[in-house]
Amino acid sequence: MKTIKTKLAVALMAAGLSFSAAAADIKVAYDADPVSLDPHEQLSGGTLQMSHMVFDPLIRFTQDLDFEPRLAESWERVDDTTFRFSLRKGVKFHSGNELTADDVVWTFDRLKRSADFKAIFEPYTEMKKVDAYTVELKSKGPYPLVLQTATYIFPMDSKFYSGKTADGKDKSELVKHGNSFASTNVSGTGPFIVTAREQGVEVIFERFNDYWDQDSEGNVDKLTLVPIKEDATRVAALLSGGVDMIYPVAPNDHRRVKNTKGIELVTLPGTRIITFQMNQNSNEALKDVRVRQAIVHAINNEGIVKKIMKGFATAAGQQGPEGYAGYDANLVPRYDLKKAKQLMKEAGYEKGFKLTMMAPNNRYVNDAKVAQAAAAMLSKIGIKVDLKTMPKAQYWPEFDVCAADMMMIGWHSDTEDSANFSEFLTMTRNEETGKGQYNCGHYSNPEVDRLVEASNVETDPAKRAQMLQKVEATLYNDAAFVPLHWQNLAWGASEKLNIKPIVNAMNYPYFGDLVVEE
Numbered sequence: 001m002k003t004i005k006t007k008l009a010v011a012l013m014a015a016g017l018s019f020s021a022a023a024a025d026i027k028v029a030y031d032a033d034p035v036s037l038d039p040h041e042q043l044s045g046g047t048l049q050m051s052h053m054v055f056d057p058l059i060r061f062t063q064d065l066d067f068e069p070r071l072a073e074s075w076e077r078v079d080d081t082t083f084r085f086s087l088r089k090g091v092k093f094h095s096g097n098e099l100t101a102d103d104v105v106w107t108f109d110r111l112k113r114s115a116d117f118k119a120i121f122e123p124y125t126e127m128k129k130v131d132a133y134t135v136e137l138k139s140k141g142p143y144p145l146v147l148q149t150a151t152y153i154f155p156m157d158s159k160f161y162s163g164k165t166a167d168g169k170d171k172s173e174l175v176k177h178g179n180s181f182a183s184t185n186v187s188g189t190g191p192f193i194v195t196a197r198e199q200g201v202e203v204i205f206e207r208f209n210d211y212w213d214q215d216s217e218g219n220v221d222k223l224t225l226v227p228i229k230e231d232a233t234r235v236a237a238l239l240s241g242g243v244d245m246i247y248p249v250a251p252n253d254h255r256r257v258k259n260t261k262g263i264e265l266v267t268l269p270g271t272r273i274i275t276f277q278m279n280q281n282s283n284e285a286l287k288d289v290r291v292r293q294a295i296v297h298a299i300n301n302e303g304i305v306k307k308i309m310k311g312f313a314t315a316a317g318q319q320g321p322e323g324y325a326g327y328d329a330n331l332v333p334r335y336d337l338k339k340a341k342q343l344m345k346e347a348g349y350e351k352g353f354k355l356t357m358m359a360p361n362n363r364y365v366n367d368a369k370v371a372q373a374a375a376a377m378l379s380k381i382g383i384k385v386d387l388k389t390m391p392k393a394q395y396w397p398e399f400d401v402c403a404a405d406m407m408m409i410g411w412h413s414d415t416e417d418s419a420n421f422s423e424f425l426t427m428t429r430n431e432e433t434g435k436g437q438y439n440c441g442h443y444s445n446p447e448v449d450r451l452v453e454a455s456n457v458e459t460d461p462a463k464r465a466q467m468l469q470k471v472e473a474t475l476y477n478d479a480a481f482v483p484l485h486w487q488n489l490a491w492g493a494s495e496k497l498n499i500k501p502i503v504n505a506m507n508y509p510y511f512g513d514l515v516v517e518e
Helices: 007-014 045-054 101-111 146-150 231-239 251-258 289-298 301-307 337-346 367-379 392-400 419-425 446-455 461-478
Strands: 025-030 059-061 067-069 072-079 082-087 124-131 134-139 192-198 202-207 222-227 245-247 263-278 313-315 353-360 383-390 406-411 482-494
Touching: 025 231, 045 192, 045 202, 067 072, 072 146, 082 101, 082 146, 101 124, 101 134, 134 146, 231 245, 231 251, 231 482, 251 263, 251 482, 263 313, 263 367, 263 419, 289 337, 289 367, 289 482, 301 313, 301 367, 301 482, 353 367, 353 392, 367 383, 367 406, 367 482, 383 392, 392 406, 406 419, 419 446, 419 461, 446 461
Parallel strands: 025 222, 025 245, 353 383, 353 406
Antiparallel strands: 059 067, 072 082, 082 134, 124 134, 192 202, 202 222, 245 482, 263 406, 263 482, 313 482
């Protein structure tokens, strides 16, 4: 692969906009790098991390899940279906273009076309320009999650992304797992510009001199992101000084990192659910609720948390963790091998059957090991598993076509709300609305769909929580998926990096605000 030098970086230097004088030059190792520079191509942690570095949202979450202004300096509810956002004036894109309401409207319209993001924006009819620095987001009906949604609006440079490329392609086109102008060229309003990128090797970010947030104390001038898939290699790079910060720190390595002088381990409780989906379209046996129940009862997720995750996770019985609307303390993990065997017998599969399973090996903490453990557990009830694990870059195209009978998927609620899990993972698949976009179980229950839709227009928190609890109970009884655990978060960093203020439960550190001590 050749390194891609962005035309934007060349243009900036030609225009005399040199990068800021060296303040801090750091190297960060993650388990994988962003698959694209297009913020709308894939709804994933890697994409959102990149978006917070190169773009900026209208508003963003604080560490305690409140909201703080970013490109929108203020907002107000005008009526039941209208939210007004006032934009900052004088904000520059990396290209030199100024941010206006036109860019926000253009970005919203593109999000509505994105296969991955359109479900988040399905409740809305339009983003309307009021004047050059004011927009109104209009919903189809009363909607309780407008501010949560606004954290996913990263205004793009509409002038930069409009027009044709040299080979006649539309610069604004969205291409999933393909090559497009937006996947290799970028102009955002964020604290960093991308100066070089080699997929799977490194992405180099350098400070944007004209960044609007002059109050930020962040002093990182250059950040090199390198993907290191293997946990041991990633930790070794940190301890040897080869990199300054890593994520994740695997549970096996926590003590080693914690006990190393000059290195800090920072941990947070996580809300990302790790699950297996059971594909009812590819394997006839999985259409039987008794078989699905048997699989759930056969997989000892508490044992996985204890032995493989070393206690650094919370075994799950439902989608949303404690604290989310919809959480029901009665929906607990239910490992019971005797019951699992009985259910298989009742379903007519006493002798078992074969199924295929796929999982990534560099996306979630210990993902391949978890999959291997689950496959071994299923063998105890006669299910012979053909397991394939692969790097994230190869896994997602397979997941998009639901290529196996059981597929691993992790999900962090995009709105810090349990309805979001169902919208993407368990609602009936609908290409038009984007609902069920990641439902490779092909589970479909009209009552679940109805309740989730109703919860999304219910502004009374108590009533809404009751609806979502009923959703969770239905999914539990139907064994709609295999809940494994909520994954906790752990970063390791040189003590010179003050990372505690910039990390969060969403797992996209705000690197623009990172302070590195001399």
